[in-house]
Amino acid sequence: MRSILLLLLVLPVVSASSAPRELTEEQKATHALNRLGYGPRPGDVARVESMGIREYIEQQLHPEQIGDNATDSRLAMFPSIHMNADELLERYPQPQQAARQAGLQKAKAGDNLKADRAQLQNAMQQNGQQRPQLLLQELESQRIIRAVYSERQLQEVMTGFWFNHFNVDWKKGQDKWFTTEYEMNAIRPHVMGKFKDLLMATAKSPAMLFYLDNHLSSAPNTNTSLNAAAAARRVNPKNPLAPLIQARTAAAANVNKGKARNPGINENYGRELMELHTMGVDGGYTQKDVQEVARSFTGWTIDQPRQSAEFIFRPAMHDRGEKVVLGHTIRAGGGIEDGEQVIDILAHHPSTARFISTKLVRYFVSDNPPQSLIDKVAATYMKTDGDIREMLRTIFYSEEFMSPDAYQEKSKSALEYVASAIRAVNGETNGGPRLAQLLGKMGQPLYQYVAPTGFPDRADYWISDGSLVERINFAVNLTLNKIPDTRVQLTTFRDPNSAALYLGSPEFQKR
Amino acid sequence: MLSRRFFLKSAGVAAASFGAVPSFLLRTAYAQNPAGASGKDRPILIAIFQRGAADGISMVVPFGDPNYAVLRPQIGIPSPQQGSAETALDLDGFFGLHPALGSLKPIYDSGHLAMVHAVGSPDNSRSHFDAQDYMESGAPGNKSISDGWLNRYMQADPRAKGTSPFRAIALSSNMPRSLLGVAPALAMTKIQDFDVRGNGRGGSSGDLYAAFESMWHNETFDAIKMLKDANPTRFQPENGAVYPNQPFSQSLQQIAQIIKADVGLEVAFADLSGWDTHANQGAATGQLSQRLREFGDGISALYRDLGDRMRNVVVLTMTEFGRAMKQNGSGGTDHGHASALFVAGGPIKGGKVYGKWPGLAQDKLFEGRDLALTTDFRDVFSEILTKHLHTADVSKIFPGYKPGQTLGIL
Numbered sequence: 001m002r003s004i005l006l007l008l009l010v011l012p013v014v015s016a017s018s019a020p021r022e023l024t025e026e027q028k029a030t031h032a033l034n035r036l037g038y039g040p041r042p043g044d045v046a047r048v049e050s051m052g053i054r055e056y057i058e059q060q061l062h063p064e065q066i067g068d069n070a071t072d073s074r075l076a077m078f079p080s081i082h083m084n085a086d087e088l089l090e091r092y093p094q095p096q097q098a099a100r101q102a103g104l105q106k107a108k109a110g111d112n113l114k115a116d117r118a119q120l121q122n123a124m125q126q127n128g129q130q131r132p133q134l135l136l137q138e139l140e141s142q143r144i145i146r147a148v149y150s151e152r153q154l155q156e157v158m159t160g161f162w163f164n165h166f167n168v169d170w171k172k173g174q175d176k177w178f179t180t181e182y183e184m185n186a187i188r189p190h191v192m193g194k195f196k197d198l199l200m201a202t203a204k205s206p207a208m209l210f211y212l213d214n215h216l217s218s219a220p221n222t223n224t225s226l227n228a229a230a231a232a233r234r235v236n237p238k239n240p241l242a243p244l245i246q247a248r249t250a251a252a253a254n255v256n257k258g259k260a261r262n263p264g265i266n267e268n269y270g271r272e273l274m275e276l277h278t279m280g281v282d283g284g285y286t287q288k289d290v291q292e293v294a295r296s297f298t299g300w301t302i303d304q305p306r307q308s309a310e311f312i313f314r315p316a317m318h319d320r321g322e323k324v325v326l327g328h329t330i331r332a333g334g335g336i337e338d339g340e341q342v343i344d345i346l347a348h349h350p351s352t353a354r355f356i357s358t359k360l361v362r363y364f365v366s367d368n369p370p371q372s373l374i375d376k377v378a379a380t381y382m383k384t385d386g387d388i389r390e391m392l393r394t395i396f397y398s399e400e401f402m403s404p405d406a407y408q409e410k411s412k413s414a415l416e417y418v419a420s421a422i423r424a425v426n427g428e429t430n431g432g433p434r435l436a437q438l439l440g441k442m443g444q445p446l447y448q449y450v451a452p453t454g455f456p457d458r459a460d461y462w463i464s465d466g467s468l469v470e471r472i473n474f475a476v477n478l479t480l481n482k483i484p485d486t487r488v489q490l491t492t493f494r495d496p497n498s499a500a501l502y503l504g505s506p507e508f509q510k511r
Numbered sequence: 512m513l514s515r516r517f518f519l520k521s522a523g524v525a526a527a528s529f530g531a532v533p534s535f536l537l538r539t540a541y542a543q544n545p546a547g548a549s550g551k552d553r554p555i556l557i558a559i560f561q562r563g564a565a566d567g568i569s570m571v572v573p574f575g576d577p578n579y580a581v582l583r584p585q586i587g588i589p590s591p592q593q594g595s596a597e598t599a600l601d602l603d604g605f606f607g608l609h610p611a612l613g614s615l616k617p618i619y620d621s622g623h624l625a626m627v628h629a630v631g632s633p634d635n636s637r638s639h640f641d642a643q644d645y646m647e648s649g650a651p652g653n654k655s656i657s658d659g660w661l662n663r664y665m666q667a668d669p670r671a672k673g674t675s676p677f678r679a680i681a682l683s684s685n686m687p688r689s690l691l692g693v694a695p696a697l698a699m700t701k702i703q704d705f706d707v708r709g710n711g712r713g714g715s716s717g718d719l720y721a722a723f724e725s726m727w728h729n730e731t732f733d734a735i736k737m738l739k740d741a742n743p744t745r746f747q748p749e750n751g752a753v754y755p756n757q758p759f760s761q762s763l764q765q766i767a768q769i770i771k772a773d774v775g776l777e778v779a780f781a782d783l784s785g786w787d788t789h790a791n792q793g794a795a796t797g798q799l800s801q802r803l804r805e806f807g808d809g810i811s812a813l814y815r816d817l818g819d820r821m822r823n824v825v826v827l828t829m830t831e832f833g834r835a836m837k838q839n840g841s842g843g844t845d846h847g848h849a850s851a852l853f854v855a856g857g858p859i860k861g862g863k864v865y866g867k868w869p870g871l872a873q874d875k876l877f878e879g880r881d882l883a884l885t886t887d888f889r890d891v892f893s894e895i896l897t898k899h900l901h902t903a904d905v906s907k908i909f910p911g912y913k914p915g916q917t918l919g920i921l
Binding site: 212213216217218220263264265266267268271275276281287290441442443450451453456460461462464465466467468469470472473476477497500501504505506 | 562563636637639640681683684685686697699700701704706707708718719722726727731734735784785787790839840846878
């Protein structure tokens with residue numbers, strides 16, 4: 001491990017001291033392709049050099065003006081990525097639920113489980129239903145395909161960055177059905193827009209409300225059984241499953257009545273909102289602020305999480321008392337606007353500008369982000385009301401970004417490594433499940449990082465002995481065409497071995 | 512020197528609960544880990560991190576504290592009741608073990624498992640990420656320390672030079688903060704996957720392997736060779752140990768295999784996440800109990816599997832902080848302060864819950880909501896370093912730490 005880190009961390013610094021003070025044009029083009037995207041394909045460096053690096057950066061900053069039909073048609077094989085939670089819940093139900101719908105009995109010990117499973121599979125097939133695990137596979141595949149093929153490379157990089165910043169874990173309960181919409185509707189539309197819009201979209205997303213438990217957070221005097229009973233009455237009568245859902249929610253209401261769960265706030269979202277999404281842990285908030293923020297968001301919940309899953313504000317759950325958040329008074333008697341006001345306070349806080357800028361500079365420039373650049377990016381944030389595109393512009397056109405110190409300083413994440421390797425050898429892939437499985441072995445199970453921090457953005461996280469071995473094996477298998485669903489054309493290499501050595505080299509682990 | 516209690520408990524209760532007693536437990540003249548021991552007598556530490564802040568008072572239940580049931584009306588663990596699988600398992604008349612940790616009870620009864628309660632970090636951060644970092648760097652409140660406490664232990668040990676690449680290993684896809692630093696350590700999830708393709712298959716693939724080796728020239732390749740020779744996966748679980756088929760237990764099983772393969776292991780690390788129970792944590796059954804079962808069954812399988820070899824192994828668990836004492840509005844618990852930890856192994860004076868109990872009365876709670884801290888986690892870690900791993904100077908391992916109380920766990 002020591003020598004891996006020596007190779008990966010120390011060498012660039014050593015070489016930088018003897019290197020010329022400016023990058024060559026070829027290095028600049030390579031750098032832009034490595035940082036704004038998932039690395040160069042054969043011919044890309046020359047193309048960017050001849051069009052001009054500035055022109056390439058401007059193009060990437062405006063993904064809406066880049067045609068990407070070829071990628072879109074590759075995505076046609078993943079129908080679930082365009083569905084809302086409502087459809088996903090219906091078409092990819094939990095197996096137990098599908099069994100109930102099909103009128104199958106729950107398997108008991110001693111029953112023929114194999115036959116039961118086959119029966120359930122048949123029933124699901126007849127109803128056009130599939131297992132929820134497929135939703136994860138399609139999400140993973142579309143992310144890999146877009147990283148490898150999208151012409152909107154920077155948009156993909158930013159999607160990865162913001163999803164990781166506002167991380168949710170697909171495995172946690174209902175998030176299996178909420179994560180798809182979360183990426184498509186809460187994250188993707190805002191990746192280069194205003195930070196506040198992104199923050200608001202995540203705050204109101206069923207995926208985040210569920211993941212950080214805010215959907216359960218309520219004023220201490222809330223009557224939860226009344227809420228559940230009200231929910232049962234609200235079921236859309238046109239839904240063919242309405243009687244079933246009504247019966248189940250009513251039963252849940254009764255259970256709650258029996259248990260007399262003591263309602264009250266849940267601090268999870270309030271804390272991570274400040275610590276991880278906006279101000280940073282040293283941003284200057286207190287435990288009292290955490291509680292006040294949590295009180296402000298009481299009632300921000302999910303309408304029918306097992307059926308249609310939409311954001312809803314429930315006045316009956318909301319704490320209408322006065323709150324003081326970071327010195328700002330939120331007047332008593334408010335409703336949904338209490339939480340919205342908190343988002344506004346946080347989005348305009350200088351700690352947020354600093355924290356977001358630091359993360360962006362660490363991602364795009366260096367594991368040791370230069371303070372000079374963080375200050376400039378934070379100033380852009382404050383000046384432009386948190387305009388992400390403008391912050392990126394400040395980074396890309398800075399001296400710090402196009403400097404020998406930054407060149408090849410970052411270690412690739414597993415996805416960056418795999419996507420850049422496939423791009424480097426003109427690979428043809430349909431993003432089959434084996435690739436996502438390998439990413440997991442390299443330490444990046446997509447959509448399944450448990451903690452709200454998201455994957456760390458540091459060389460020492462990505463390069464360990466185990467992940468190094470996985471990466472070398474990937475290089476060998478890829479170049480021998482032994483990765484299922486992925487084929488390469490080694491036009492720029494003498495033979496598979498030289499391609500494998502290139503992709504498995506210390507240099508290729510860097511971007 | 513083993514106490515009389517140690518001997519009696521070992522011979523009696525352990526025999527009753529295990530059927531077979533590891534033979535080391537019956538030896539009276541056994542001298543503990545002589546300094547400088549090598550080979551099979553080398554002391555080993557297995558550190559286990561419960562990431563996400565495990566609820567200390569659900570793991571080691573203070574049923575004797577009258578405020579416990581008041582603070583946890585729905586998610587509390589009921590007081591011990593003979594024959595019930597849904598109540599705490601009595602440890603000493605005041606504390607009880609969560610029923611899902613039942614497989615650890617025989618180890619406690621045999622005197623080789625102890626708990627420390629109201630333990631944690633003196634830094635009062637309620638951030639998972641800062642608190643984990645502080646516990647793993649061994650320097651609460653100090654963000655300028657870049658290496659981990661276990662790595663500094665290895666740096667400080669004079670045996671460090673020229674030793675096995677398997678001196679320290681994390682069963683994890685990334686190197687945990689605890690082991691980060693200049694001393695060599697390995698990180699991998701599956702030892703059977705730890706091999707470069709084409710290794711030793713002759714022809715061009717052999718050349719390719721050699722080319723990669725010279726390109727990287729690091730101890731990853733030494734470790735691959737050594738692992739191939741030692742072939743640890745040939746060791747099957749012994750003494751009837753059954754490891755649950757879950758990643759955490761699989762990690763522990765691999766640690767046991769590496770120990771049995773005698774490749775020079777001193778420090779092993781494994782972690783288990785999913786302790787951040789803000790909602791619906793359950794009580795005797797439910798979400799938290801499932802996690803606890805995975806945790807307890809894994810450790811007890813390891814203990815049983817290693818049998819006699821546990822004589823020089825210490826298992827130490829830790830979590831970044833505990834949870835709020837009062838349950839919240841969603842049947843869960845928010846971030847708190849002190850928690851509980853477990854230490855197991857031959858050298859441990861177990862069968863006891865260590866640490867001063869601060870009490871759960873409102874005026875005894877930290878900031879009016881959390882379990883107050885009475886033991887700095889470094890007090891426990893230091894005792895293990897000094898008495899088990901024979902570290903001469905813990906001040907190098909815990910910068911800024913002034914040795915506090917010695918609990919006498921070893």
